[in-house]
Amino acid sequence: MKALVVYESMFGNTRMIADDIAAGLRSGFETEVVRVGEAPSEVPEGTDLLVVGAPTHAMTMSLPRTRREAAREVEDPERGLQLEPLALGIGVREWIGALPPATGIYAAFDTRATAPRLLTGRAATRIAARLEQLGLIGCVRPESFRVTMENELLAGEAERAREWGVEVAGLAGARLRSGSRAR
Known part of the structure; x- marks a missing residue:
């Protein structure tokens, strides 16, 4: 079974x-990871699971304007931030918007500031909604991974992401083995 992970990242x-x-x-799953700026223009044939993630900007998926605003943060030397390659290019919002209808299973994730969801929003829920509009079926609820206000991953988030990946693999694999792609 094959999985494709597509992500957008500003600072890593x-x-x-x-x-x-x-x-x-x-x-x-045999798994490939690609930046959204290098992602294929359609879900590749033979991809059983599509996993898509992005940072939360202005309570949802980024826009060109919010990516430019975030990029200005690297100008503050005290922040110690470095911009990721292709960070100012196409975002997950635009990539999904250009995809043709697809079939298969998906999972969505985001990174967001450590604050109540009501204050931060979640890109993952919008990613999930957009993927469902294309015809894909979720295998797990969208997940958020937290960063501090200083833009550093919270302790334990990397381990939690690996555990979530194992969980997604198990749920998607079971669905694929049963031949059921229905909710």
């Missing part, structure tokens, strides 16, 4: 979470 946190999720997925 979402990339690290994507890599950790992929490590967990490898318990049941």
Whole structure:
């Protein structure tokens, strides 16, 4: 079985979470991880599971404007931030919006600030909604991984991402083995 993990990342946190999720997925799936700017223009044939993640910006998926605003944070030398390759290019919102209808199973995740969801929003729920509009079926609830206000992953989030990847692999694998792609 094959999985594709597509992620958007500004400063590296979402990339690290994507890599950790992929490590967990490898318990049941041959897994490839790609930046959204290098992702294929359609879900590749033979992909059984699509996992998509992005940072939460302005309570949802990023926009070109919010990516530019976030990129300005690297100008503050005290922050110690470095911009990820392709961070200012296409985002998950635009990538999903350009995908043709697809079939298969998906899982969605995001990174967001450590604060109540009411204050931060969640990109993962919008990612999930958009993937369902394309015809994909979720195998697990969208998941959030937390970063501090200083833009660092909280302790334990990498391990939790690997565990979530194992969980997703198990749930998606069971659904695929049973031949059921229905909720």
